[in-house]
Amino acid sequence: xxxxTSIGRVRGLGSAxxxxxxxxxxxxxxxxxxxxxxxxxISMARQPAFDYASVRMWLSSAWVAVPMILLVASVFWHFRLxxxxxxxxxxxDERRVAALLALNFFTVGTAAVAIFAxxxxxxxxxx
Amino acid sequence: xxxxxxxxxxxxxxxxxxxxLHYAWGPHMLVSxxxxxxxxxxxxxxxxxxxxxxGALAAGADxxxxxxxxxxxxxxxxxxxxxIVGVGLSWAFFTxxxxxxxxxxxxxGAAFELKRNKMFSLAVLVGGVxxxxxxxxxxxxx
Ligand code: HEM
Numbered sequence: 391x392x393x394x395t396s397i398g399r400v401r402g403l404g405s406a407x408x409x410x411x412x413x414x415x416x417x418x419x420x421x422x423x424x425x426x427x428x429x430x431x432i433s434m435a436r437q438p439a440f441d442y443a444s445v446r447m448w449l450s451s452a453w454v455a456v457p458m459i460l461l462v463a464s465v466f467w468h469f470r471l472x473x474x475x476x477x478x479x480x481x482x483d484e485r486r487v488a489a490l491l492a493l494n495f496f497t498v499g500t501a502a503v504a505i506f507a508x509x510x511x512x513x514x515x516x517x
Numbered sequence: 518x519x520x521x522x523x524x525x526x527x528x529x530x531x532x533x534x535x536x537x538l539h540y541a542w543g544p545h546m547l548v549s550x551x552x553x554x555x556x557x558x559x560x561x562x563x564x565x566x567x568x569x570x571x572g573a574l575a576a577g578a579d580x581x582x583x584x585x586x587x588x589x590x591x592x593x594x595x596x597x598x599x600x601i602v603g604v605g606l607s608w609a610f611f612t613x614x615x616x617x618x619x620x621x622x623x624x625x626g627a628a629f630e631l632k633r634n635k636m637f638s639l640a641v642l643v644g645g646v647x648x649x650x651x652x653x654x655x656x657x658x659x
Binding site (some may be wrong): 417420421423424427428431435436440442445446449458462466469472473476496500503504507508510515 | 564565
């Protein structure tokens with residue numbers, strides 16, 4: 391027990407000892423998504439061509455690769471939190487546990503592939 | 518006992534008698550369920566699309582050609598699947614983005630008044646369609 395005021399000591403300490411974090415991180419990633427996704431959508435709109443060479447050249451710039459990695463981190467974290475709520479609303483018991491596990495595997499797996507692919511192009515590795 | 522109030526509020530069951538709604542659908546309800554639908558579709562279909570696209574770019578010209586082939590005609594224009602996925606995901610994004618902003622405003626305690634809430638929800642619906650049209654028009658004319 392700290393020595394703060396009584397309200398200060400109990401604040402945020404529900405039975406689970408946390409709870410607002412999920413909600414708050416959903417908001418924080420909503421904010422970062424807003425900037426990163428708008429950048430991405432505008433970049434897509436302004437893309438001169440979508441052939442292999444042009445898009446690879448675009449992605450190999452550090453000014454694109456770094457924001458893309460940030461976008462993957464922000465968006466994937468955001469939808470990981472979001473889909474958790476959706477699953478908790480509709481699935482129960484064992485099915486809920488299985489669905490939440492699947493969600494974690496899906497999120498981490500797809501994020502790893504996406505970030506690896508961005509880095510591979512950015513570091514100029516041969517295809 | 519006092520007299521019974523004739524029009525007591527009812528629980529919001531969807532149907533009573535034959536398909537009778539106890540409440541009127543409003544834009545706020547539509548925008549609410551659309552937020553979940555658009556978020557879920559982007560998180561699944563959108564994620565697969567993004568990872569496929571990035572993975573194909575990293576894997577080489579052949580893999581990228583396979584990706585492009587799935588969504589474009591041999592002349593290089595979008596095919597039916599390309600249009601559905603492209604317009605669908607862009608509309609989902611713009612609608613989710615605008616409603617996400619609405620969420621953040623309401624988290625700050627604003628825009629709960631009935632009239633303003635309705636206007637805001639309508640603006641999200643109209644704005645989502647408008648931004649989607651603008652995005653594709655820009656693709657067409659650039
Ligand atoms: C401009 C960017 C975005 C903003 C401002 C935003 C905002 C938000 C907010 C505020 C919530 C919480 C809603 C609530 O508490 O009921 C939310 C939920 C969610 N978002 Fe986003 N979001 C954005 C982009 C994305 C993207 C790109 C995806 C998917 C790839 C996504 C997927 C989801 C999902 C799955 C949920 C959960 C929906 C639910 O619980 O019904 N969002 N978003």
